[in-house]
Amino acid sequence: MNLVTETFSGFLSLLTGLTITIKQFFSPTITTHYPHQTLTIAKKFRGHIELKWNEETGKPNCTACNLCAKACPSDCIVLDGIKPAGEKGKTVTSYKLDYTLCSLCSLCIEACPFDAIQHSNRYNLASLPNQWANMDLVQRYKDQVTRVGKTPYDPYAPAAVAAPAASPAAEPAAAIPSPSSSLPAPSSQP
Amino acid sequence: MIESLTHFFATPWGVLSRSLIYLLGICGFVAANAAYLVWVERKGAGRFQRRPGPTESGWAGLLQPPADGIKLLSKQLMAPPGSDKILFWAAPLMVIAPPLVCLAAIPFGDNVLARDLNIGLLMVFSFGSINVMALMLGGWASRNKYAIISAARVVSQNVAYEIPMLLVVITMIMVTGTLNLQEIIVQQGGGFWNWNILRGIWDFSGGGWGHIGGNIFAPITFLIFYICMLAETNRAPFDMAEAESELVAGAFTEYGGMGFGVFFMAEYANIVVGCALATLLFLGGWQSGLGPWVGTHLSSLGIWGTLIGVLCFFFKMYFLIFSVVWVRWTFPRTQFYGLLNLSWKILIPLSLLTLLLTSVTLKLPRLF
Numbered sequence: 001m002n003l004v005t006e007t008f009s010g011f012l013s014l015l016t017g018l019t020i021t022i023k024q025f026f027s028p029t030i031t032t033h034y035p036h037q038t039l040t041i042a043k044k045f046r047g048h049i050e051l052k053w054n055e056e057t058g059k060p061n062c063t064a065c066n067l068c069a070k071a072c073p074s075d076c077i078v079l080d081g082i083k084p085a086g087e088k089g090k091t092v093t094s095y096k097l098d099y100t101l102c103s104l105c106s107l108c109i110e111a112c113p114f115d116a117i118q119h120s121n122r123y124n125l126a127s128l129p130n131q132w133a134n135m136d137l138v139q140r141y142k143d144q145v146t147r148v149g150k151t152p153y154d155p156y157a158p159a160a161v162a163a164p165a166a167s168p169a170a171e172p173a174a175a176i177p178s179p180s181s182s183l184p185a186p187s188s189q190p
Numbered sequence: 191m192i193e194s195l196t197h198f199f200a201t202p203w204g205v206l207s208r209s210l211i212y213l214l215g216i217c218g219f220v221a222a223n224a225a226y227l228v229w230v231e232r233k234g235a236g237r238f239q240r241r242p243g244p245t246e247s248g249w250a251g252l253l254q255p256p257a258d259g260i261k262l263l264s265k266q267l268m269a270p271p272g273s274d275k276i277l278f279w280a281a282p283l284m285v286i287a288p289p290l291v292c293l294a295a296i297p298f299g300d301n302v303l304a305r306d307l308n309i310g311l312l313m314v315f316s317f318g319s320i321n322v323m324a325l326m327l328g329g330w331a332s333r334n335k336y337a338i339i340s341a342a343r344v345v346s347q348n349v350a351y352e353i354p355m356l357l358v359v360i361t362m363i364m365v366t367g368t369l370n371l372q373e374i375i376v377q378q379g380g381g382f383w384n385w386n387i388l389r390g391i392w393d394f395s396g397g398g399w400g401h402i403g404g405n406i407f408a409p410i411t412f413l414i415f416y417i418c419m420l421a422e423t424n425r426a427p428f429d430m431a432e433a434e435s436e437l438v439a440g441a442f443t444e445y446g447g448m449g450f451g452v453f454f455m456a457e458y459a460n461i462v463v464g465c466a467l468a469t470l471l472f473l474g475g476w477q478s479g480l481g482p483w484v485g486t487h488l489s490s491l492g493i494w495g496t497l498i499g500v501l502c503f504f505f506k507m508y509f510l511i512f513s514v515v516w517v518r519w520t521f522p523r524t525q526f527y528g529l530l531n532l533s534w535k536i537l538i539p540l541s542l543l544t545l546l547l548t549s550v551t552l553k554l555p556r557l558f
Contacts, residue, residue: 003536007536018516018517021238021519021520022516024238024239024240025516029236029240029242030241031242033242033245
């Protein structure tokens with residue numbers, strides 16, 4: 001008798017399972033079709049670091065003080081800067097990141113006294129070998145500034161030419177997105 | 191036109207061309223089914239898991255099966271060293287040939303039938319059981335421990351499930367009184383309550399309960415048949431032959447390229463044969479089941495009636511095939527002794543009981 005009731009209740013449970021799956025079958029799909037659709041990446045996503053810039057002047061915050069490079073436990077930051085003509089402080093001219101060594105520990109960001117670096121939200125960095133071993137973050141900064149319609153800051157330019165970047169009369173400040181949110185779909189990036 | 195065609199098919203050349211047409215038709219039918227049931231399976235798996243399934247190649251991934259086929263065909267065929275070469279390559283042929291032969295006896299419609307055999311049902315089952323031997327030979331000949339374990343499993347599983355399967359078929363033969371598949375379908379004409387699965391329960395045309403000539407246990411019989419069909423075709427949750435997570439690919443481990451592809455095609459061809467059998471034994475084959483409402487018999491409508499019949503048959507058969515996919519993506523694989531327990535402790539006693547009770551219900555009315 002036990003076998004009979006067990007068989008019967010077991011069969012009913014199978015039917016329950018089948019009704020559950022057929023309901024899922026007729027429900028809409030819940031996946032993102034990755035290359036065609038992408039999810040919005042959260043702002044707190046910790047991608048590789050990138051240079052922040054002053055949203056009004058378009059000038060990088062970085063003063064090439066090397067504190068980030070000293071704070072880095074993996075020695076993956078190499079940067080250099082000059083003192084542009086007519087300016088008080090130094091500014092960054094090259095910022096190379098060996099992303100193959102970076103462990104995304106955020107120590108560089110914490111060490112920075114000028115709030116000059118932040119995590120980007122790039123997540124799809126598949127590449128040929130060594131493409132990310134020598135990331136040029138200054139070039140990335142220039143691309144980002146160009147993308148929002150501004151002239152990248154040129155530390156080598158004479159002081160008179162460098163100044164106009166500080167007065168973007170045509171651009172209302174509110175329309176300028178922040179560096180991290182101004183990124184287009186990450187797949188289109190180099 | 192139809193008259194001249196029937197006249198032509200009576201001549202010797204007509205007989206030959208008719209055989210050729212059916213040969214090509216059946217091969218094409220099996221190939222198309224094998225290819226596109228894989229697509230159905232993948233799409234179904236996707237939908238059951240709330241994802242879209244193949245989408246990239248062709249519209250809704252419809253070019254995926256040809257792409258897979260071209261990939262498999264372009265691969266090198268290799269037999270592992272130390273394997274029994276003859277048996278190793280005989281196994282894929284032996285596994286695909288029986289379903290092709292079985293389809294020759296299966297009536298797709300009123301006149302759409304390659305060979306009207308008096309013992310069609312017996313032929314389908316005798317050829318259907320070759321499948322086991324092919325899997326066993328393939329597993330044994332490939333000299334691989336996973337394949338051998340799988341071969342042993344296939345044999346014990348198929349022996350266990352052939353018994354209840356044949357018992358329920360005997361039950362149905364007692365009701366139908368014939369092994370001719372076309373005749374079995376013709377008997378189920380009229381309303382859908384004349385289909386074998388419902389025939390014994392209620393007769394809407396005035397017979398009421400326990401309509402004589404039917405089998406009141408037919409729903410249970412159908413269920414046993416369906417479960418055995420899943421087990422015989424090595425489908426989940428009984429896919430012991432190809433238990434990916436335990437046995438790599440089971441008996442097919444050492445097969446590459448189209449050798450593996452043929453096993454894969456044979457699995458779907460066997461599902462088609464199994465579902466076609468279930469359709470014509472229990473669900474009225476090409477009968478529409480709307481006889482009393484339509485008021486005419488399908489065979490009186492000529493070519494259009496045949497076409498509607500074929501569509502009815504395909505509708506039922508593909509619904510069963512869909513249910514096979516549905517079951518696969520609902521239940522996890524059973525354990526092996528659970529599988530054997532189900533057969534020996536539940537299905538065989540149950541099918542024997544229905545056999546006994548059916549014979550009683552068939553004979554009792556005649557005593558009074």
